[in-house]
Amino acid sequence: MVELGDDRVIYAFSSDMDPALTIPSGQTVRIRTKDCFGNQLSGPEDELDEIDWDAINPATGPIFVEGATAGGALKVAIEDIEFDGHAACCTGKDEGVYGDKLNGWSTHFCQIEDEALVWNDALRIPLNPMIGVIGVAPTGKAVNCGTPGSHGGNMDNTAITTGATLYFPVAVDGALFGLGDMHAVMGDGEVSVSGAEAPGWATVTLTALPELALIDPVIENAESFGIIASADSLDAAADRAVHRMVELIAEHSSMPVPEAVMLLSLVGDVQVCQMVDPQKTVRFMVPKYVLEAVGFDWPY
Ligand code: CA
Ligand code: ZN
Secondary structure, X not given: OEEXXXXXXXXXXXXXXXXXEEEOOOEEEEEEEOOXXXXXXXXXXXXXXXXXXHXXXXXXXXXXXXXXXXXXXXXXXXXXXXXXXXEEEEEOOOOOOOHHHOOOOEEEEXXXXXXXXXEEOOEEEEXXXXXXXXXXXXXXXXXXXXXEEOOEEEOOOOOOOOOOEEEEEOOOOOOOEEEEEEEOOOOOEOOOOOOOEXXXXXXXXXXXXXXXXXXXXXXXXXXXXXXXXXXXXXXXXXXXXXHHHHHHHHHHOOOOHHHHXXXXXXXXXXXXXXXXXXXXXXXXXXXXXXXXXXXXXXXX
């Protein structure tokens, strides 16, 4: 296994990034990640109005994957997520869903113990580890790491966890993969504008799939297969995810489109990832047993 430290980080995904690491397709990499505050909060005494806002939302990387070609895809299998042992949460004026009613920043610092986030002496919350920022170089102009899009980025998707596999559309040769912004706990929506922001390590296996063409990221886990889409509003993101799933089924099976749409209405779930970033993100998840039964061909 290869390790990549967090001394090389990016603040935007772009096609002209200089690789921090080059690996062969199929390599597993253990990646050190800073939290979304760039590790600038180290204890309950630290305040958000004192941090360097140019150093937030870092992603470690980028990693050049040999064999990944523009027009193909990058497969990212999430093998493990490890946390250092603490996490920080925040909200603030004009941030998140309730920011219109808040004055200034608030933070809450927590320890992580025995697979739980210790909110206080009375409340321990079971961890649901996830990776907030994960993606590849986009087509067109650079996208800052706080914004999600078809290249991935700040999708803040609770389904992006150990055991999940992501497929990203590759815009430039090598894909230029990066990740960061891990959360020990987060609810769908991420209403305050933060999860339990936690530095740590993510272990992923990166595989080039030059023959697979995609428009938006695809996610797969033991039970489900889905599309992740981001847009100006949750409505537009949901619309985009559903359209993309119908297109994908039409492309990878022989099922007539109207039948696919009726079936998706019965078994597909539109789920909110986050509603607080510059673009909003939705996932549309379909059970794998249904896709297998209708001959969906996904040999990746
Ligand atoms: Ca995030
Ligand atoms: Zn975060």
